[in-house]
Amino acid sequence: MELSRSVWMRRLWSNHLLLLNKVTAATTPIYSPTIPPLSPPRLGFPASSNRRRHSISAAAHTPIPTVGNGIVDVGSKKVLLKGLRYGDFEKWVQSQGFRPGQALMLWKRLYGNDIWAHSIDELEGLNKDFVKMLSDHADFRALCVKDIVKASDGTRKILFTLKDGLVIETVVIPCDRGRTTVCVSSQVGCAMNCQFCYTGRMGLKRNLTAAEIVEQAVFARRLFSDEVGSITNVVFMGMGEPLQNIDNVLKATDIMVHDQGLHFSPRRVTVSTSGLVPQLKRFLRESNCSLAVSLNATNDEVRNWIMPVNRKYNLALLLDTLRQGLRSKRNYKVLFEYVMLAGINDSMEDAKRLIDLVQDIPCKINLISFNPHSGSLFRPTSDEKMIEFRNTLAAAGCVVFMRLSRGDDQMAACGQLGIPDEIQVPLLRVPAQFRTVLEASF
Numbered sequence: 001m002e003l004s005r006s007v008w009m010r011r012l013w014s015n016h017l018l019l020l021n022k023v024t025a026a027t028t029p030i031y032s033p034t035i036p037p038l039s040p041p042r043l044g045f046p047a048s049s050n051r052r053r054h055s056i057s058a059a060a061h062t063p064i065p066t067v068g069n070g071i072v073d074v075g076s077k078k079v080l081l082k083g084l085r086y087g088d089f090e091k092w093v094q095s096q097g098f099r100p101g102q103a104l105m106l107w108k109r110l111y112g113n114d115i116w117a118h119s120i121d122e123l124e125g126l127n128k129d130f131v132k133m134l135s136d137h138a139d140f141r142a143l144c145v146k147d148i149v150k151a152s153d154g155t156r157k158i159l160f161t162l163k164d165g166l167v168i169e170t171v172v173i174p175c176d177r178g179r180t181t182v183c184v185s186s187q188v189g190c191a192m193n194c195q196f197c198y199t200g201r202m203g204l205k206r207n208l209t210a211a212e213i214v215e216q217a218v219f220a221r222r223l224f225s226d227e228v229g230s231i232t233n234v235v236f237m238g239m240g241e242p243l244q245n246i247d248n249v250l251k252a253t254d255i256m257v258h259d260q261g262l263h264f265s266p267r268r269v270t271v272s273t274s275g276l277v278p279q280l281k282r283f284l285r286e287s288n289c290s291l292a293v294s295l296n297a298t299n300d301e302v303r304n305w306i307m308p309v310n311r312k313y314n315l316a317l318l319l320d321t322l323r324q325g326l327r328s329k330r331n332y333k334v335l336f337e338y339v340m341l342a343g344i345n346d347s348m349e350d351a352k353r354l355i356d357l358v359q360d361i362p363c364k365i366n367l368i369s370f371n372p373h374s375g376s377l378f379r380p381t382s383d384e385k386m387i388e389f390r391n392t393l394a395a396a397g398c399v400v401f402m403r404l405s406r407g408d409d410q411m412a413a414c415g416q417l418g419i420p421d422e423i424q425v426p427l428l429r430v431p432a433q434f435r436t437v438l439e440a441s442f
């Protein structure tokens with residue numbers, strides 16, 4: 001899920017506008033960003049939406065391509081080390097005639113602080129025969145850095161080229177409270193077609209392998225730990241719907257939290273979903289990592305439009321699944337994310353409905369300012385209205401935060417990742433009652 005990051009207090013909207021106005025001047029691109037400019041959306045509501053109606057139902061059942069099995073590299077036939085959980089990693093090392101202790105030494109060099117080995121040349125201190133075996137049979141890299149772009153607020157967006165030439169994006173978000181978050185992608189593009197999300201315009205190209213996911217976190221530490229300090233949190237809120245790639249996401253999180261390796265706390269690894277109910281049940285059963293659910297509406301009418309996944313798994317089913325699933329969890333709160341769209345989901349009636357919807361679910365609520373992007377129909381809720389909305393929730397006893405927008409001047413913020421092709425997934429037909437609101441905002 002693209003609705004990223006942990007909790008920040010939000011800056012004033014005036015600062016946000018200032019950032020948007022300083023897109024070029026205030027930034028420090030390390031390479032030239034390949035980012036399209038903001039442009040006004042097509043007004044009039046797309047006639048094409050009926051011709052190429054996006055089907056979440058079909059997306060949920062169609063096998064999603066990946067590259068090979070994610071364990072053996074398709075081209076070289078070598079084993080992808082970062083695609084193995086520790087148990088399988090150790091078994092593989094033993095199958096090659098080496099001891100478990102050597103597996104642990106290698107694991108620490110791949111994931112341990114200050115090493116994050118990316119090649120055979122970085123494996124100091126290992127037995128020569130072991131290194132020779134690795135050179136013949138193991139692959140260390142799944143990603144290649146294509147671009148790094150730095151936004152004016154210190155957020156970094158890394159563009160990675162995959163071995164099949166596709167490109168994904170990862171965002172590193174420093175926070176002044178000694179915490180830095182890496183926002184990882186789980187798919188190339190996304191099939192969910194959320195109407196407020198730029199990545200959704202790409203459609204889905206393929207799932208990422210566990211190695212491709214894990215290596216985003218490894219790269220973040222390798223590239224930026226010296227500059228921004230320890231990278232403490234991971235959020236699966238980059239490109240893609242993580243739970244549509246649940247096997248690889250669960251494997252990647254297991255690797256990330258291993259205490260001899262990257263050693264992220266499970267509570268600091270957050271997997272976000274748009275609401276794929278069967279996979280959500282599995283995640284709650286099998287994972288100790290944190291969960292975020294992108295809610296964004298308080299009734300099915302609006303959610304069916306802005307998040308078409310709701311047509312298959314509606315609000316009542318989604319929330320009931322959470323109620324049931326959280327019963328077996330101790331001290332566990334789901335994070336509801338709520339992107340505020342002016343005139344669409346930000347009324348006081350919405351605030352009251354939201355209070356009712358979540359009242360018996362252990363949760364926190366994150367209110368997120370909408371980040372505009374090329375072709376988007378929506379506008380952000382004003383500061384004043386957002387604060388009023390927040391205060392209404394807080395007065396009812398909800399734990400509620402407002403999230404600072406980060407990296408928006410380099411298209412690195414929530415809902416802004418990806419580079420859609422010329423032919424994009426079409427936007428859905430706008431319900432009649434919202435056309436006036438949208439037209440009035442332009």
Ligand code: SF4
Pocket residue numbers: 001002003190191192193194197198199200238239240241274415
């Ligand atoms: S389309 Fe929806 S699920 Fe997919 S990346 Fe965007 S917000 Fe996340």
